[in-house]
Amino acid sequence: MLRPVQMSRVVVAGSKDVIEPVVEKLHELRLLHLVNFSGSQNGFEMGKPIGKAKEYSEDLIKLRSMARYVDVKSKAPTVTFSESQVLSQKDDLINKVGADVNSTFERITEIEAEIKTKQDQAKALRPLAVLPLPLEAYYGYESLTVFVGAVKSAVDADVAKVSPKSEVFSGSTKTSNVVAVFVPADKASEVSSVLAEHGFTEISVPRLEGNVDSAISGLEASAKSLEAEKAPLQQKLKDIRKQYEDLILATDEYLSIQTQKTEAPLRFATTENAFVIDGWVPTNEFGKLKADIESAAGGHVDVEKLDDTEADNLAEAGEDIPTKMNNPGIVKPYELITRLYAIPEYKEFDPTLLIFIFFPVMFGMILGDIGYGVMTFFSVLLLKKKFRTDGWQQLCNIVLIASVWAVIFGAVFGEIFGPLGLWGKIMGHLPEHEIELLKETGGYFGEGVYGSLGRLGPGGVFPMDRLATNAVLMLIGISIFIGVLHCSVGSIFGIKTELNYGEKKHAYFERLPVLLFQVFFAVFLLGLVMGQMIMVYLGGIVLLVSIVMNVMGPEGPMGAAHVPFYVSNLISYLRLLAIGLASVGLAFAANQLAFNVIMPMLSGGANSPTIIATIAGLVVLFIVHFINMLLGILSPFMHPLRLHYVEMFTKFYSAHGGGVEYSPFGHVRRFLKA
Amino acid sequence: MAITDAGILYGLLAVGAGLATGLAGIGAGMGEQGIGAAVVGVVAEEPGFLGKGLFLMLLPETLIIFGLAVSLILMFAWTPFAAILS
Numbered sequence: 001m002l003r004p005v006q007m008s009r010v011v012v013a014g015s016k017d018v019i020e021p022v023v024e025k026l027h028e029l030r031l032l033h034l035v036n037f038s039g040s041q042n043g044f045e046m047g048k049p050i051g052k053a054k055e056y057s058e059d060l061i062k063l064r065s066m067a068r069y070v071d072v073k074s075k076a077p078t079v080t081f082s083e084s085q086v087l088s089q090k091d092d093l094i095n096k097v098g099a100d101v102n103s104t105f106e107r108i109t110e111i112e113a114e115i116k117t118k119q120d121q122a123k124a125l126r127p128l129a130v131l132p133l134p135l136e137a138y139y140g141y142e143s144l145t146v147f148v149g150a151v152k153s154a155v156d157a158d159v160a161k162v163s164p165k166s167e168v169f170s171g172s173t174k175t176s177n178v179v180a181v182f183v184p185a186d187k188a189s190e191v192s193s194v195l196a197e198h199g200f201t202e203i204s205v206p207r208l209e210g211n212v213d214s215a216i217s218g219l220e221a222s223a224k225s226l227e228a229e230k231a232p233l234q235q236k237l238k239d240i241r242k243q244y245e246d247l248i249l250a251t252d253e254y255l256s257i258q259t260q261k262t263e264a265p266l267r268f269a270t271t272e273n274a275f276v277i278d279g280w281v282p283t284n285e286f287g288k289l290k291a292d293i294e295s296a297a298g299g300h301v302d303v304e305k306l307d308d309t310e311a312d313n314l315a316e317a318g319e320d321i322p323t324k325m326n327n328p329g330i331v332k333p334y335e336l337i338t339r340l341y342a343i344p345e346y347k348e349f350d351p352t353l354l355i356f357i358f359f360p361v362m363f364g365m366i367l368g369d370i371g372y373g374v375m376t377f378f379s380v381l382l383l384k385k386k387f388r389t390d391g392w393q394q395l396c397n398i399v400l401i402a403s404v405w406a407v408i409f410g411a412v413f414g415e416i417f418g419p420l421g422l423w424g425k426i427m428g429h430l431p432e433h434e435i436e437l438l439k440e441t442g443g444y445f446g447e448g449v450y451g452s453l454g455r456l457g458p459g460g461v462f463p464m465d466r467l468a469t470n471a472v473l474m475l476i477g478i479s480i481f482i483g484v485l486h487c488s489v490g491s492i493f494g495i496k497t498e499l500n501y502g503e504k505k506h507a508y509f510e511r512l513p514v515l516l517f518q519v520f521f522a523v524f525l526l527g528l529v530m531g532q533m534i535m536v537y538l539g540g541i542v543l544l545v546s547i548v549m550n551v552m553g554p555e556g557p558m559g560a561a562h563v564p565f566y567v568s569n570l571i572s573y574l575r576l577l578a579i580g581l582a583s584v585g586l587a588f589a590a591n592q593l594a595f596n597v598i599m600p601m602l603s604g605g606a607n608s609p610t611i612i613a614t615i616a617g618l619v620v621l622f623i624v625h626f627i628n629m630l631l632g633i634l635s636p637f638m639h640p641l642r643l644h645y646v647e648m649f650t651k652f653y654s655a656h657g658g659g660v661e662y663s664p665f666g667h668v669r670r671f672l673k674a
Numbered sequence: 675m676a677i678t679d680a681g682i683l684y685g686l687l688a689v690g691a692g693l694a695t696g697l698a699g700i701g702a703g704m705g706e707q708g709i710g711a712a713v714v715g716v717v718a719e720e721p722g723f724l725g726k727g728l729f730l731m732l733l734p735e736t737l738i739i740f741g742l743a744v745s746l747i748l749m750f751a752w753t754p755f756a757a758i759l760s
Contacts (some may be wrong), residue, residue: 476746568740642732642735
């Protein structure tokens with residue numbers, strides 16, 4: 001579980017006569033992760049596509065452009081087709097329906113462009129309505145230049161100065177002053193600079209005739225009629241989508257499969273009469289692969305497994321061994337978190353199991369509320385029904401498992417929608433005199449009880465109120481302890497990983513000191529808190545030893561510069577307490593605000609709250625709790641994520657730069673029958 | 675001037691605790707703004723970078739936890755300070 005599936009390096013060699021059945025079988029088996037032929041070996045050359053590769057890829061391009069026009073998107077399959085069904089309808093779909101779709105789509109684009117032009121023209125015309133000129137007066141002159149536009153101040157006098165022979169029409173709309181200036185063509189440049197001084201912005205007048213208002217209404221009417229023409233065309237595309245959606249997706253799948261198969265030889269090494277396929281296969285599947293391929297090719301093919309040293313040499317030489325993560329169903333969703341960071345390298349540990357163990361606990365410890373936990377659980381369940389893609393399903397499963405932990409921690413902290421609210425009403429409180437007694441002796445951890453069971457745990461600390469001083473101090477300790485555990489597991493994996501890569505110096509003088517430092521730093525602190533000087537001395541000595549080891553390590557004295565980083569790693573786990581406190585605080589404030597401020601205030605001193613006061617209080621309660629819950633899902637998710645990525649992964653993961661995911665040659669059939 | 679009133683001392687501790695968390699928060703925010711903008715840019719080009727981008731973006735967050743640690747020490751482990759009084 002902590003390691004990827006074991007892989008073997010396989011070579012398939014055979015006569016070119018059987019290349020088609022071999023490719024067919026490989027595609028069907030979906031086992032071999034191909035290693036592309038690099039084209040560098042003597043005597044071999046890259047293979048050529050087999051069969052009708054060009055035709056398939058042309059069809060695929062046509063089909064995809066059509067699918068884009070009718071807006072077909074991948075979805076969960078509802079009907080499946082057999083290959084023969086797809087084959088018989090394929091040409092009709094791509095050529096006939098495709099041509100129809102193309103012409104319809106082109107017409108729609110044309111109409112849209114036309115409507116846009118008309119609207120722009122109408123917009124340009126609107127300010128001209130204040131000028132007393134028909135539209136044909138603005139153009140068609142040989143010796144005159146016309147300036148039409150908006151200005152910031154009156155221009156008549158200045159224009160007359162540079163060009164005595166001129167005519168200026170002006171008017172003002174609500175937002176600007178519009179002018180039309182007619183000057184002789186030879187004065188155009190001078191007038192233009194005069195206008196620029198007055199903040200002139202040009203309006204380009206469309207070449208239309210007649211009255212401005214009637215021109216605008218004419219443009220609007222024709223835009224409207226174009227819209228009316230567009231609607232049935234869009235409806236037509238929608239109808240086509242409805243009718244052919246499944247067939248389009250199935251044909252896309254069929255053509256993708258065919259292209260993949262026919263172009264596969266491009267990845268093989270070939271000679272005149274033979275071909276060689278390199279690849280990786282999960283070791284326990286090798287027998288099946290060998291038997292199936294040999295029987296498919298009627299014995300004209302040889303399937304060999306390279307031994308481990310040869311495979312290692314190839315990996316040394318730069319060939320990537322593909323990683324197939326190997327986790328049981330319940331852990332699998334957490335691969336999303338691993339994958340988001342990097343795919344583990346073949347020789348590395350797969351941290352998914354660790355994430356599965358630590359992540360939900362951290363989430364639960366931060367959120368820690370029965371009410372929020374249950375609400376999160378059911379809302380995620382709804383989301384899971386709604387969003388059916390793989391990514392969403394995994395994300396939902398992650399939060400689902402985590403919210404169960406939130407409920408468990410809610411019971412530990414005695415919180416149902418905040419502390420001291422509903423919990424107290426359902427389970428009851430400690431008697432007043434016991435609370436006083438506990439406060440005096442310093443053993444006060446909150447006043448909730450587990451119903452008739454009373455308080456449980458060592459010293460009766462549970463259920464504890466997270467806002468009580470003692471609880472905060474205890475949770476600080478627990479947070480740091482979780483941090484030491486989390487980081488230590490990471491460091492142990494780090495040592496093991498370095499040994500797997502044969503880097504002994506890195507393992508013992510870079511990874512081991514981190515482990516020692518963090519564990520004995522905790523011992524040191526614990527000794528100080530408990531007053532056990534022996535622990536303090538022991539911790540101190542090992543701390544010094546670990547720093548010395550660091551200095552002796554591959555980085556030399558610079559290694560000691562990492563020491564503050566180790567301490568900050570541990571302090572970082574305080575967020576487990578801190579973010580929880582923030583959300584408890586908000587929940588507590590919401591309850592106080594609703595029951596102790598708004599309800600009594602609006603009831604105007606009555607003994608029991610009035611109906612209006614109750615409603616107002618409940619609305620406030622609902623809003624604040626809702627916001628708190630949204631934050632309460634987001635931050636308990638992000639912060640443990642950070643603790644994994646920054647604090648834990650840096651100890652062992654992905655230091656060698658991430659791996660390559662195992663993606664075997666083949667295609668998952670979703671819309672086609674197998 | 676020596677502070678002799680426990681109430682005033684406690685009040686000053688609370689102010690100090692608030693400043694520690696608040697200023698650290700501002701600092702962390704300033705650190706994150708640049709990284710966040712850069713990460714959004716990279717992820718727009720290359721969605722596979724999201725995880726590593728997130729890692730980089732969350733790095734400065736430790737700063738605020740330092741501030742918070744100081745606040746917690748001031749607020750909850752203040753007995754040593756009280757000893758100054760006696």
